[in-house]
Amino acid sequence: MEFLATLTTLLLLFSLLLICKYYYLKIHSHCYLIDYACFKPASDRQITTQTSGEIIERNKTLGLSEYKFLLKVIVNSGIGEETYGPRNIIEGREDSPTFDDAMLEMDEFLNVSVGDLFAKTKISPSDVDVLVLNISMFSPAPSLTSRIVQRHKMREDVKTYNLSGMGCSASLISVDLVRNIFKSGKKTLALVVTSESISPNWYSGNDKSMMLGNCLFRSGGCVMLLTNNPSMRARAKMSLKCLVRTHIGGNDDAYNCAIQKEDDVDRVGFHLSKGLPKAAVRAFAENLQHLAPKILPYRELALYMYRSIKQLIVKPKDASNSAMARINFKSGVDHFCLHTGGSAVIDAVGRALGLSKYDVEPARMTLHRWGNTSASSLWYVLGYMEAKRRLRKGDRVLMISFGAGFKCNSCLWEVNADLRDADVWEDCIKNYPPQTLVNPYLEKYGWVNEDTEETFNRAQRMEALRR
């Protein structure tokens, strides 16, 4: 009798121990953002309207229609006077970028931002267990992750992953990689570095679809520290609730809509086709289909089902379009970080989600101040919200990004505490939002919309520009 009682007690204790271990592992599958630091390039790298015009002028292969096209793109881009470019382009060497130029651009970012983040968070580089870097268009050997390991003397058993070629939505792919490693339960600290390389990727030809990249992309980057250690939760800014990735590369049009290739005369450029908005819409819709059930409250989902069923019964022809607009994403999300691909992208996404001017303001202002910094743009948008003191404890932030492939990735963060670190926005946040969003490019180059072939005289125009 006693033997059995003892056996029962022992087994009970052991089972409790195992159940605790199981829940311990489950708890450890959290992902906390300790802090992040965006990159602010040196002020001598600023690209003003003047500089933009000069750079376009330098390209001798452009004819009138290409010239007009480029200026129209710049005028409608939503980009302001203070964005940054790489040194070789500002110094006039965009046609012949060297390997060292590309490396210098990366070094300027890595040497500043990574050290800044370690200093800000008071964490030592030798504590980092996982290092993930994503820079799409430049991938030297040894990888840039090795460069960071070398500079900061990280441990020998650090797990490094250098992602490349994954487009403008790659920072969420890096976060996804880290999140999956966190699920193993072991206490891990991860450093994620995201940026884009512009120096070696200037297109010096006259194919219109490839010149868009030249106009829109600007220099920028961001570094983040993530962990699954519950003891660091108190100092973490946000925690990750869910992340959804959608890849519609299976569709040929979607795959070819944003692709790096050679033009007719074998100059390499980044081709953005007319089918890009359509691919973006498809990817976005599919992503939302998977995302909505995870982030919206049950009440909203039930309401949506009720409305769509009602619509199907009453007017069976008018189905999905209006139904999608009817989901109120603001019921489950407080702030929206939209990828600053261009003002058209921001407007389209804002319309699809039913967002107000207040909701899209961070993305618009980021586009104005920093341009399209590719994968790191989401973090500048987040920085704007933080600088404006919009992020309060318990708020939910939705990040949406698009990228070549074609991919749409999104994730939901929950804010841990009231955030107030202005970071890179500190010196200019009080100027935003400006009373009138004056488009300096429109002022300078607005004439392009009126000029015709007969009256075009390149020399005369150059005179006008120099004045």
Add this chain to the structure above:
Amino acid sequence: MANEPLPPFSSSVRLKYVKLGYQYLVNHILTFILIPIIVGISIELARVGPDEILSLLRFLNDLDLIYVMSTLFLVIIVGTVYFMSRPRPVYLVDYACFRPKPNFRVPFSTFLEHARLVPQFDERTVRFQVKILERSGLGEETCLPPANHYIPPTCSMAAARSEAELVIFSAIDELLNKTGMRPKNIDILIVNCSLFSPTPSLSAMIVNKYKLRSNILSFNLSGMGCSAGLISLDLARDLLQAHGNSNALVVSTEIITPNYYLGKERAMLLPNCLFRMGAAAVLLSNCRRERSRAKYRLTHVVRTHKGADDAAYRCVFQEQDSEGLTGINLSKDLMAIAGDALKSNITTMGPLVLPASEQLLFLFSLIARKVFKAKWKPYIPDFRLAFEHFCIHAGGRAVIDELQKNLQLSDQHVEASRMALHRFGNTSSSSLWYELNYIESKGRMKKGDRVWMIGFGSGFKCNSAVWKCLKTIKTPVDGPWSTSIHRYPVDVPAVVKVL
């Protein structure tokens, strides 16, 4: 790393048997302890007699049903939670390597003629490249992509993409045929290619060609060197721990087309001579139903990154030469750094795989040297006790020689690496899979065998993976060696005269 073996007296026959006896004793200690216990219990049972045993059983019957049920219930709960919290096993269902067609062959004579006709190379450069080739350990059947057969080579992005499509798609097609896996069932896709990384990535190219699912977890690693195949395996393993019932496709390759160096810097000409076309596609799974047909199980992956040391970081370095041409610079102390990285790697790997006998010996030797200050050489554990087969990255003849010396391996152990280097050249991250296929094609892979894959790469990294074979592989094996295995092994002379 100390290269000298133990003091000469260990070669005496008597000591060899002592060593064998010691190993047998320590490695089977549990059996040796259990035998007397079992004997004791059976004697006790025999003494007690059958009546007492029956009365014990009747006693159990008298107990309340509830006690018995609750005990049983607890046992079940404990068993379930225990099994659920264990790490998921990672099985290698199958793998396929790219089989280059003979028209891509670059025999020494072609290489020489080609180098002479390329306008950018002067006589000195040509002679240097040929000298390297003569001593490289490569054979006459290694292959270069179509673009490199042009004079001068056409290194455009379109040509690079078509090489990528050729090697990757043929490896994946073969793998999907062999395993019968439907593309829609692939949950994870990891691609590694160091020196070519277009946007959208090669992983997006594969998603496009095979119409993979839209919620696939795809990752494209680049710039990580020749050991990146093992990094991809590590990532796949982590992802398979996080997602149950999943299949992962890992593609390792190196695209040669955009990396032909047309300058005069000697250290940068080496890759021209050594790197060849190749690719491997590997299907991993953690589904229990795949266990019955899986070939291997992944037991350990150990990664070592020596980048914190400046010399190690710079020893394989992509940079521009004085004329502005980009190439990969290989430094002269590459071997020393590789040896050092290997030492760090096996320091971590040793305790995971070595049998208890070797670990104890190593411990004794360490204690003796540190505590008693005995003047013994550091004991190098015998890794031949832990592994039956070795796949060493076929980076070059010097790398294989160095590792053979350091790990005290026999010629048969490194035969796979040498022959893969001879037949296919240095195919970078996929070379380990060509070597594994060699071992299988020779009929040497038996159930229960353990394989050690070691890769080195820029950074400087040394990564290794350990596989356990789940079923004996029968010959003939349908793979890249099908048409040539009967001619191997060959004796590779130190220098092959070309001129």
